[in-house]
Amino acid sequence: MKSSKFPLRLTSLLLGLGLLSGCGSTPAPVQTVATAPVQPVQTAPQEPEAVAEPLSTEQAEVSYQQVDTDPLPVAQDQDEQLQRELLAQAKAALATDPKRTLAICYQLQQSLYSQIRAQNLLPLLQSAIADKQLALTEQLANQISLTDVPEADRQAFALVLAGHYRQQDDNVRATQTLLALDAWLGNSADSTAQDLLWQQLVKLSGAELQELGTQQHPRAQAWLELLQLTQGFAGDQLAIQQALTDWQQRHPMLPELDKLPKDVQLLSQTPAYNPERIAVLLPLSGPLKSLGDAVQYGLAAAAAKQKRTLVFIDSAKPAAELQAEVAAAQVQFVIGPLLREDIDKIQQLPDWQWPTLFLNGKGDLPAKAEQYFFALAWEDEAAQMVQVFRQRQYQHPVLIYAVNPIGQRMAQHFQSRWSESGGSAVETYSYGSQEQLQALINKFLEAEASEERAKEINRLIGQSIKAELHSRQDIDAIYLIADPVQTRFFKPFIDVTVSPTARRLPIFTSSRSHSLKVDKTDQRDLAGLTMTEMPWLLPQAATATPLRQEFDNLFAEQEEQLQRLFAMGHDALMLVGHLKQQQQFPAMAYHGLTGSLRLADGHSIQRQLTLAQYRQGKLQLVDKKAP
The missing domain is CATH 3.40.50.2300 (Response regulator)
Incomplete structure (x- = not known):
């Protein structure tokens, strides 16, 4: 029998979970179980560090389905047999007690047996998602490639991960995961995976398509071309049918036309408005x-x-x-x-x-x-900002808006959408003038309280000391609804008010803060500010075409x-x-x-607008997932 320290830790784990016969005590907390150092993940799972939307019923059925795996060879020793039984119990507990499954699978990562480690990957990911361990899920997604997963688990692994990305409104990574699955499956699988891939592709915005870029795998690139032609020829039945035929001839490795996702076939047959x-x-x-x-x-x-x-x-x-x-x-x-x-x-x-x-x-x-x-509609921008904050896992944003009809509408829409997404009540401030804006910055950052504490210390000790002001550390981000003048005042004032020892607060705003005239001046005061804006007003956007140049020649300086x-x-x-x-x-x-x-x-x-940020003196496109 092979000697190792693993069986001792494993036995301790089994005793803690009450899985050995004769152990009727209450299971130990997950945190106690997962404190041993393990590889490749370096931090043990803790209580959920961020609120996430629970999986839908349909996704849960996909996530928790048990997949028959290839039979393992005869166990080499008692340790391996014990781990097999433990893994089976972890899978069985997934639907009812994902925290227990996570504790077991987390420990099994350090198994000496490659088959155990491989078959542990799917339930480990499932339980991390089900227990809302977002940081751990992100680690697993980055460290595990699809080819690391046993073939019998590979499709379920990809579908679970893609479902998680969809819940996070991360359309690019959901699409990448499904494209990777399609590249592995080819045309051998049923249509379910391809239907999901197509549903994901049509959700992509223009900026997300640009972020996805050109694909190296020929199947992936063929799917993107199919998306492009269906959108480009929508409304012209003859043109789209001819384009589909041409596409099939260029990509014979893809399904035949009558086996494409049903929506593609219906799209080519749907009559359109074609008024003269x-x-x-x-x-x-x-x-x-x-x-x-x-x-x-x-x-x-x-x-x-x-x-x-x-x-x-x-x-x-x-x-x-x-x-x-x-x-x-x-x-x-x-x-x-x-x-x-x-x-x-x-x-x-x-x-x-x-x-x-x-x-x-x-x-x-x-x-x-x-x-x-x-x-x-300004409300569309407020709703999109909620999605951005959820993607970046912000938990405590602060909303600041100008008291006017548009500002109030946007603020109310942001608050309601944030609540619908599972967030707690948004800390909200409003202002009617620039003076009020400056006062509320000091208020919500609690800079005034820090200054008062410093004065009180000086009074008590009877001498003057130099004290560094400290601002709040619990704020994730600021969503500012303001005009260009107010925004230009707000951003630098925040920068000088936040404590030098604190991380820089990300500030987001809407297209109401954008001014083409301001963009022609020095933009250092707005560095780091992120906003939603229509592609037409972003010079770096994909739509910066000859139409943009012709417009600028005809209508210079138009507001x-x-x-x-x-x-x-x-x-x-x-x-x-x-x-x-x-x-x-x-x-x-x-x-x-x-x-x-x-x-x-x-x-x-x-x-859905484009996300852009002031960098290097101008407004540039940004990856919406960037920190």
């Missing part, structure tokens, strides 16, 4: 004419790429007159109006017969069939609001051919100038 004439209702007179003109220019830029005729009508006219003019124009689709009151008067008409893409939010009136709503409306008009026309597909496949996105656009509820377009 479109009526556009915009404010073309009066004080808001400049807004209508900006949207009109964007529509015209998009129309140059399509064979469509646009008929522009002033939306200020009465509803009945608008309806008559649209009918006389013999159009098949309507875009607009832009203003809320103009949309309401059209929605109240009993016999509005055209499919319509309104350029504002849904409002209080119920949406009718073939009515869609596209708004540059941000009009630039946003130009991008909105462009995307509105491009969306028309995608709406039917997006209604049937909600995860499908159109990557436009204003962001990645999806149809959330069959009627409302939701945007």
Whole structure:
């Protein structure tokens, strides 16, 4: 029999868990079990260091399914047999007591037997996820490659890990995991893995696709090309069917067309809006004419790429007159109006017969069939920031917002989404002036309290001492909702107020803080500030195309609001051919100038913007998972 110290530690573990016969005592805590040094993981699992969303029922069924593994050879000695039995008990306890499973599997990492270590990988990952040990899960994901896992466990391991990434809204790593699984499985497996891969691919935003980059494995690259052609030819059935045939000829190693994921096949068969004439209702007179003109220019830029005729009508006219003019124009689709009151008067008409893409939010009136709503909603940015904070495992963000209608709407939306994601009440501060902003910074960082303590010490000892101010250490991040001037004041003031011994507080904001004019000046004061912004206003984004250069030549120094409306008009026309597909496949996105656009509820377009950060004197794209 081989001699080692492992059996002694293992016996102690068994006794602590009450797994040896005759041991009826209460199991020892997991922390006591896992204090022995083990490899390759260096830190024992503790109580959950971060709140994570529990696995859904469907994912739990995948996670906990027992996979028959290849039979091991006859045990070499009593130690190996004991470890086999222990591993079997750990797998059996997974669904009911993942903490116990984690303790056993954590210890089995140091087994002398390679078969035990390999078959331990899947239940170790499952129990780490089930017990919400996020740091340990991240360690395992980084240290274990798919080829380390026994073939019998490999598919389950990849699906569990991809499910975890989906729960963390980490679409890039979920996609990478499923692409790796597909590369190993090839076409031999059932369609489940490929269906999951396709569902994950269509969720990717434009920035996430850029982050994913070109894939080395030919199957992975073929899937990305399939995604590109289905999105590029959406709305043109003949074109997409021909493109699929060409794709199959280039990639014969992928499934045949009739064996592709069902959504791909349905997409090529789904009819789309393909209007030759479109009526556009915009404010073309009066004080808001400049807004209508900006949207009109964007529509015209998009129309140059399509064979469509646009008929522009002033939306200020009465509803009945608008309806008559649209009918006389013999159009098949309507875009607009832009203003809320103009949309309401059209929605109240009993016999509005055209499919319509309104350029504002849904409002209080119920949406009718073939009515869609596209708004540059600030709430979308607040919801996206909640996702970013969850991805980075922030637990105690501070929300600071300006007291105005937009700031209050964004703050309320952030608070509600944070609560829905499982977070505790957000520490929130509001301000109405720059002076109030400076005061609340001292308040929530508790810098004033630190200064008062220093003064009290000086008073008690009767002499002056030099004391370093200390700020709070429990804040993860700050979400600031402010205009460019307020933001430019806030960021450097935070930097000088936070204690030099404390880690730098990450500060996030929305596109409300962005100013193209400010970007042309020195940006040192904003270094490190991260914001959500539409691709059209980010020079480094993938959409920095000849259209951007042509726009800058024609409309130099145009203010941000009009630039946003130009991008909105462009995307509105491009969306028309995608709406039917997006209604049937909600995860499908159109990557436009204003962001990645999806149809959330069959009627409302939701945007995912690009994450950018001020670095080296300019606003640059960033990896949303970066610390």
